Amino acid sequence: MGADLGLVRARCADLAGRNGVVALRRALELADPRSESAGESLTRELLHRLRMTPPEVQYVVRTPLGEHRLDFAWPERKVALEFDGNTKYFDYRPTGDVLFAERRREKALMEQGWTFIRIEWRDLFNEVEFKYRVLRALSRGTAADSPPFRRFRSG
Secondary structure: OOOOHHHHHHHHHOOOOOOOHHHHHHHHHHOOOOOOOHHHHHHHHHHHHOOOOOOEEEEEEEEOOEEEEEEEEEOOOOEEEEEOOHHHHHOOOOHHHHHHHHHHHHHHHHOOOOEEEEEOHHHHHOHHHHHHHHHHHHHHOOOOOOOOOOOOOOO
16 A cells, blocks of 8 residues: 555664564565455465465466456466456446456366465464365366376377
């Protein structure tokens, strides 16, 4: 929202020893202006706290339908994590249009081998299930440079 992160960090340094300053420093370490919602920020914080491999944030993928941005991506495994809040579906365009466009986007990415994990607010509060879903998807994901099928020798 336009805050000067350097200035905020400097002010934080002046608060050494005060209540909450450790939590504030941790939050500033994880601050990322690319997050588009509070849900995305909390998702990133949860991934960090669970000591999971950090994903790329707002990762762009080209498809025949154009460029598509993923909230979080592990491109080497072709796994995408999308945070679905109500705002995306109800606040900007008619819901049917949003759902149709989202389905086309996801289909184009899945045809390129991407696996999707879709989460909502409630998923952020069930850490064990959240971690299991992410690890399961990452273990099933294929390396981006490997073919999605087995090669057979003719003979």
